[in-house]
Amino acid sequence: xxxxxxxxxxxxxxxxxxxxxxxxxxxxxxxxxxxxxxxxxxxxxxxxxxxxxxxxxxxxxxxxxxxxxxxxxxxxxxxxxxxxxxxxxxxxxxxxxxxxxxxxxxxxxxxxxxxxxxxxxxxxxxxxxxxxxxxxxxxxxxxxxxxxxxxxxxxxxxxxxxxxxxxxxxxxxxxxxxxxxxxxxxxxxxxxxxxxxxxxxxxxxxxxxxxxxxxxxxxxxxxxxxxxxxxxxxxxxxxxxxxxxxxxxxxxxxxxxxxxxxxxxxxxxxxxxxxxxxxxxxxxxxxxxxxxxxxxxxxxxxxxxxxxxxxxxxxxxxxxxxxxxxxxxxxxxxxxxxxxxxxxxxxxxxxxxxxxxxxxxxxxxxxxxxxxxxxxxxxxxxxxxxxxxxxxxxxxxxxxxxxxxxxxxxxxxxxxxxxxxxxxxxxxxxxxxxxxxxxxxxxxxxxxxxxxxxxxxxxxxxxxxxxxxxxxxxxxxxxxxxxxxxxxxxxxxxxxxxxxxxxxxxxxxxxxxxxxxxxxxxxxxxxxxxxxxxxxxxxxxxxxxxxxxxxxxxxxxxxxxxxxxxxxxxxxxxxxxxxxxxxxxxxxxxxxxxxxxxxxxxxxxxxxxxxxxxxxxxxxxxxxxxxxxxxxxxxxxxxxxxxxxxxxxxxxxxxxxxxxxxxxxxxxxxxxxxxxxxxxxxxxxxxxxxxxxxxxxxxxxxxxxxxxxxxxxxxxxxxxxxxxxxxxxxxxxxxxxxxxxxxxxxxxxxxxxxxxxxxxxxxxxxxxxxxxxxxxxxxxxxxxxxxxxxxxxxxxxxxxxxxxxxxxxxxxxxxxxxxxxxxxxxxxxxxxxxxxxxxxxxxxxxxxxxxxxxxx
Amino acid sequence: xxxxxxxxxxxxxxxxxxxxxxxxxxxxxxxxxxxxxxxxxxxxxxxxxxxxxxxxxxxxxxxxxxxxxxxxxxxxxxx
Numbered sequence: 045x046x047x048x049x050x051x052x053x054x055x056x057x058x059x060x061x062x063x064x065x066x067x068x069x070x071x072x073x074x075x076x077x078x079x080x081x082x083x084x085x086x087x088x089x090x091x092x093x094x095x096x097x098x099x100x101x102x103x104x105x106x107x108x109x110x111x112x113x114x115x116x117x118x119x120x121x122x123x124x125x126x127x128x129x130x131x132x133x134x135x136x137x138x139x140x141x142x143x144x145x146x147x148x149x150x151x152x153x154x155x156x157x158x159x160x161x162x163x164x165x166x167x168x169x170x171x172x173x174x175x176x177x178x179x180x181x182x183x184x185x186x187x188x189x190x191x192x193x194x195x196x197x198x199x200x201x202x203x204x205x206x207x208x209x210x211x212x213x214x215x216x217x218x219x220x221x222x223x224x225x226x227x228x229x230x231x232x233x234x235x236x237x238x239x240x241x242x243x244x245x246x247x248x249x250x251x252x253x254x255x256x257x258x259x260x261x262x263x264x265x266x267x268x269x270x271x272x273x274x275x276x277x278x279x280x281x282x283x284x285x286x287x288x289x290x291x292x293x294x295x296x297x298x299x300x301x302x303x304x305x306x307x308x309x310x311x312x313x314x315x316x317x318x319x320x321x322x323x324x325x326x327x328x329x330x331x332x333x334x335x336x337x338x339x340x341x342x343x344x345x346x347x348x349x350x351x352x353x354x355x356x357x358x359x360x361x362x363x364x365x366x367x368x369x370x371x372x373x374x375x376x377x378x379x380x381x382x383x384x385x386x387x388x389x390x391x392x393x394x395x396x397x398x399x400x401x402x403x404x405x406x407x408x409x410x411x412x413x414x415x416x417x418x419x420x421x422x423x424x425x426x427x428x429x430x431x432x433x434x435x436x437x438x439x440x441x442x443x444x445x446x447x448x449x450x451x452x453x454x455x456x457x458x459x460x461x462x463x464x465x466x467x468x469x470x471x472x473x474x475x476x477x478x479x480x481x482x483x484x485x486x487x488x489x490x491x492x493x494x495x496x497x498x499x500x501x502x503x504x505x506x507x508x509x510x511x512x513x514x515x516x517x518x519x520x521x522x523x524x525x526x527x528x529x530x531x532x533x534x535x536x537x538x539x540x541x542x543x544x545x546x547x548x549x550x551x552x553x554x555x556x557x558x559x560x561x562x563x564x565x566x567x568x569x570x571x572x573x574x575x576x577x578x579x580x581x582x583x584x585x586x587x588x589x590x591x592x593x594x595x596x597x598x599x600x601x602x603x604x605x606x607x608x609x610x611x612x613x614x615x616x617x618x619x620x621x622x623x624x625x626x627x628x629x630x631x632x633x634x635x636x637x638x639x640x641x642x643x644x645x646x647x648x649x650x651x652x653x654x655x656x657x658x659x660x661x662x663x664x665x666x667x668x669x670x671x672x673x674x675x676x677x678x679x680x681x682x683x684x685x686x687x688x689x690x691x692x693x694x695x696x697x698x699x700x701x702x703x704x705x706x707x708x709x710x711x712x713x714x715x716x717x718x719x720x721x722x723x724x725x726x727x728x729x730x731x732x733x734x735x736x737x738x739x740x741x742x743x744x745x746x747x748x749x750x751x752x753x754x755x756x757x758x759x760x761x762x763x764x765x766x767x768x769x770x771x772x773x774x775x776x777x778x779x780x781x782x783x784x785x786x787x788x789x790x791x792x793x794x795x796x797x798x799x800x801x802x803x804x805x806x807x808x809x810x811x812x813x814x815x816x817x818x819x820x821x822x823x824x825x826x827x828x829x830x831x832x833x834x835x836x837x838x839x840x841x842x843x844x845x846x847x848x849x850x851x852x853x854x855x856x857x858x859x860x861x862x863x864x865x866x867x868x869x870x871x872x873x874x875x876x877x878x879x880x881x882x883x884x885x886x887x888x889x890x891x892x893x894x895x896x897x898x899x900x
Numbered sequence: 901x902x903x904x905x906x907x908x909x910x911x912x913x914x915x916x917x918x919x920x921x922x923x924x925x926x927x928x929x930x931x932x933x934x935x936x937x938x939x940x941x942x943x944x945x946x947x948x949x950x951x952x953x954x955x956x957x958x959x960x961x962x963x964x965x966x967x968x969x970x971x972x973x974x975x976x977x978x979x
Contacts, residue, residue, distance in 0.1 A: 192914055265974075266903055266915075281903075281914055622941045654919065654956045657964055662928060671962065806937045 050120040052129070064110035064118055065091065065098050066319040074304050074362060076100065076110065078126040080483065081172055081454035082142060083135040085361050087304025089451075091311030093223065093518070094292045094391065094488040096452040099174055100124060106175025107484065107519050111311075112224060124175040135171060147459035147478050148466075174484070177522075186521075188528025189276040191253065193217040195427060196269050196282035198260040198394055200226035202235065202416050203407025204288030205242035206423035212249035214428060219280050220252060221271045223259035223518060231317050231339060238416055261524075262515025263287075263398040272520055277527035284402045286426045287395050288419075291388035291408035295489035297444030297457055300357030309336035309385030316343035324381035328366050330354055331385035340383060348377065356446075357382055388412035389441070389492050393517035396487070396510055440496040449497070450490040452483020460497050470507035471498050486513050537582035538677050538740035548760060554647040556583045559760035566854060568759035572726050572767055573855055575755035576683035578747050579764060581732065582740065585630065585649025586672040587656065589640040593665035598632060598640055601659050603786065603795035603802045611636040614708050614721055618786060618794045619644065619652055624807035626784045628652050628776050631721065633708045641708075641719065641734075645776055649673050659803060677740035681747060682730040684900065685754045690731060692750045705899040714746035724898030726764065727771040727891055766851045769860060772822050772888025779820060779848040779862050785811060789820045790888075815870065818845060822888035823861040823876065828852065830859035831878040837863055839873035847878060853890065860890045903974050909961035921954030923947075924966055948972050 047058040049067055056071040065076065065088055075085040076098045086097040093112035101122045102108040110121070123130035138145070150168065154160040195211045197204045200222030208220040226243050230236040246252050258273035260280075267285050271278040293308035300306070305324065307315075309331065315321045317339035327347045329337050341347050352370025357363045365378045390409045404426040407419035414422070444457040455478045468477040471494050480494050481487030487494075491511060498508040535556045543550065548559035559580065561568065571577040589598060599607040602617045609615055611634050619628035628648030633641040644652035653671055660667050681690060687698050696703075696711040703709050708721045716739040721732040735743055748756065759767075765775070774780060774789060785808060786795040795808055825831060830850040837845040843866070850861035865872055865885065876883050887893070903915040925940050932940070945951075952968050968977045 190914070190916065281916070650958060653962060654921070654958070654964070657962070658921065658954070658956075661964055806934065807941065810934070810938075 047116065049115060049118055052122055058115040062115040062319065064100065064102060064108075064113045064115050064121055066111075066315060066321060067115045068110065068121070069315065069321055070319075075123070075130050076304075077123055077174070078130050078133050078135070079302070079454050080125070080174060080452060081145070082139040083126065083133050083137075083171075084139055084302055084454070085130070085133070085136070085304055086302060086451070087306075087362065088315065089306065089311055090292065090308045090489070091314045092229065092292060092308075094485055095295075095308075096174065096484045099484060099519070101175055104178050104181055105521070106177060109519065125173060138171070147455070147462050184523050186277055186523040186527035188279050189273075191219045191278060191280045192282075193219045193253070193280065194283050195219075195286065196260075196267075196280045196284075197221070197286045197288060197427075198269070199288035199290060199407070199409075200239075200243065200254070200256070201288055201290050201407060201419070202239055202242065203409075203419040203423035203426075204286065205239065205246050206420035207286045207288060207406055207427035208246050208252050208254075208423075209242060209249065210424040211427035212246070212251045216251070216427070218249075218252040219255065219271075219278070219282065220246065221255040221258045221260050221273075221278070221280075223257065225256050226254070229314070231313065231335060233335070235416060242420075259518040260289075260394060261518050261520050263394050263401060263403060264515070265401065267398070267401045267403065270515075270524075272516075272518070272524045277524045279528065284429075285394075285398070285404070286423065287392075287398070287403060287405045287409055288407045288423060288426075289391045289394060289409050291412040292391050292488055293384070294386045294389045294441055295451075295493065296354060296384050296386055296441070297447045297449050297493055298354050298356055299446040300359065300363065301354075301447035302451055303357050303359050303363045304361065305359070305363035305379075305381050306357055307381060307383045309334075309383055312336060312381070312383040313339035316340045323383070324379070326379045327381040327383060328368070328377050328379040329383045329385065330366070330368060332387070334385060336383065336385050345381070348379070350377070353442075354382070354384065386441070389489070391488055392491075392510075393486050393488060393513040396491070396513035397515060397517075399512070440492050440499055443496045443500040444493050449493045450478075450480035450483060452485050452490075453479045455480040455490070457497070460494065464497075464501065469498070469502060471495055471509060471511045474498065475511050481511055481513075484519060486517050487511065488517075535583075535674075537580050538737050539580045539582065539744055542741065542744060543580065546758065551761060553583065553761065554650075556646060558583060558646075559758075561760040561762045562758060564757075565760075565762045565766070568757050568763035569766055569854060571755060571757035572683050572728055572759055572763065574684065575757075576681065576685040576689050576751055577757055577759045577763075578744070578751070579680045579682070579759050580677075580740075580744070581646075581680045582677040582737070583646035583649075584673070584678055585628075585644030585646070585652050586676050586678070586734065587642045587644075587653065588670040588672055589642055589656070589667055590638055590670075591665075591667040592638065594638050594640050594667050595634075597660060597663060597665040597667045598642070599799075600663060600665075600801055601656075601803055602632060603799070603804060603808075604632075605796055605799060606632055609634050612707055612709065614706055614723070616723075616794065617642075618791065619648070619655060620786070620795070620802070620804035620808075621655075622804055622807060624785050624795075624804040624811060625782060626776060626780050626786065626789065627655065629774075631723065633719075633721065635719075648776060675737055676734050677737045677743070678732055678734045679740070679743060679747065680726075680730055680732045682726045682728050683756075684729060684897070685751075686729045686731055689747065689751045689754055689756065693746055700900070713743060714750075716743045716746075718743070724895070725771070725773055726767040727889065728767075728897050729900050730898065765849070766853070769849050769851050769862065770853050770855060770889065770891035772862065772890060774820065774862065775849065781864075784820070787811070788816060788818065816867065818864050818866045819872065820848070820862055821865045821872075822886050822890060823847070823850075823863055823878075823883045824886045824890065825850075825859040825861065825878065825881050825883040827859070827881070830861060831881050831883075835878045837865065837876045837878050837883075839868065839876045842868060844868065844873055844876055855891055862888075903976075905955060905965075905967065905976065906978065907957050907960055907963075907965060909963060910957060913957070913960060915955075917957060917959035918955040919958050921956055921964065924952040924954055950977070 049056045089097045091111045093109045098110040099107045100110045126133040194216035195218045197220040227239045269280040293310045313336040329349045352368045356367040358365045366382045406422040406426040543559045550557045551560040614633040630644040693714040718733040718735045845864040847863040
């Protein structure tokens, strides 16, 4: 069976065992990318996923290392950062103009006139870089899986496997992760045989979890190690970490070192040995003869093994000859492949970010080129607690004489020299100024060269210390970075299945799943405004506060008066922190007998509980707090016909005299005992029916059935967002910021500074004399279509804030919005523009300004 | 294992089950001056070393606890 890859309009065959890179190479592709800054042609180089040369767009995903990506199952591959094509890239001209683009040019050029940079910036951004994030692709949702082993081992080579085995045999739990399949990179030989023995022994241990194709992307404080697996983002919280990520063949810096046809020894060996591909007709091998040379010799081609130092590689689009200096003098050798086996550099990214943490290295990563036995011994020692396994890489390569030190960011040796002359005289300063080591490889190839460069000038010391590496050390998908951001526990109300049966589109609201709409937002909206509707609001935070000090506690906690509330009343209440900022909002109801019922928003309930309990302890009040959020359901019955509907199901007195606005009553609705709250988030006559969760279904069904001939349509969140916006009600978190005070929100009435005390009072008193620099206001825009939320506001040609909520209002036939407005010279503008649309600052509520409808 | 916290209600758990509530502020006193209040609310000590701090066990008993932790080594000494 033959598989095919679509490559820039061509079909390319795939053979068993192929990576994307080897399949393309077999089909004659030699230029795999264009470089970051100068658009130099780049070919295969390391083949171990360490260099940036083969980062390609694979099935729409940018910056995928083609050399370690199996070709099987891949559909479409394209090269990045080139115009019109990577083979003939017009922007290769930049290399000839490089005298205009010295290191750090963007800090120095285009500073004057100030208008120059904004004009040039979009062009620079288009030209530089690698790949493009596909904005039209919706990323797959990735879940996080947590592990809590005694030991985490990065790398499944001899040292890592020996560490895992020794730890398991001593009774520790272990997670071991390798970025590939264990052993797949090794050519047949004694190393491979030993690794296979070790991995079999490790797999036989029940206390070891082995993760493959799962690179560890960083080491954080904790320690905490994220591992990007194929199925999950594994979040590992080990007590200790052993890094056994091996070594990379040493990158060599000389003029022409980035030409296609220049290979690192292991890369060349892998292509020739594992994939049976031909490197060229005339191959020059420089450095230590070893496994690489044998593998290359086994493939076809004339191989000249040379000892000495490569001075230069010549050629334009690929290497044509190598200049080598040895005892016999300088020789120019024509060739079409130049293979470098100059020794090994530790692949030490994880170690270089783990200073101060219980992390040890073992094997090649601390002693490059160590023997199999030495690697295993180091692994065992590290696993059993010897954390001395060297953190700083030891030796350095010869200082670069020319060529590209950093392939990722196109930093040449002369750039380092120029930066040095400008005064950036340490590894950390050079890194920041030249961006060497800051590319996708995070210094895997170039970090040692930067150190060697500084050491030659400043000697051994702090200036030439290894730089701190930053995660991710391997390319990381955005969905992996976001894994687990979604609460792993999905919360559903008792009515979840009913919503689905009614055709609801569900959306996330915090950890809850809630109906966005049942299909027709406008119909839901008009049902509330003209007839009657119901909504599942079981997600609200619901708490019972009781005990001898309950009244005193809530009085001292909330910014509104609480103790004066007579039984049967209720009051809207803000939740403030000590700095006077709004955290949440809700309602307070005295139930009598020292018991209080308090509610919070759906998203704010978790934080509100922490807030309640923290203050109860801080004040030392004797109160009991019961979280009833999950024990109680709540259904809001709202609309001009809400009373008519409830009267059909309840014998209780529901007249406006018996049960007015801002009161609560215990009523029974079709046999279900409810605590009914008369409020008006939607702006219409409303009864919020709080009840036992086990009764939610029968209550919902009874309301739906009894309301049928009244025009009842249940409404979802989207209709609610429109309804509440017409009333100018804020949504905490959407309309508020982290520094929103009641006064900034236009809600100073909700924080009573005449109270003896409440949380945040002192802060609000301090801020009271300071004139507001910005405030949340209502805005009205004529015409169809509301300016999108987030649109910046302008007034008199100056930035004046932004919109936080906006919708077209069907009832008012205009667009209404809430937004933050900034004062200019102490005055708030009356008229603004949002995306070119003129708008007016107007008082809220927009709809039913006097509130007659909710009091009806 | 990483950072483990012993909750008096639930036992030893990963720190990921907790919300960090910041360093333990000085107690609220009746009649404190504006300056004292300002220092208590705004001026954190941010020590490198032993610190008394609050943690909320959100994925467990949903109660606060106070512990002492070395902010440099993450070693926890309970009070």
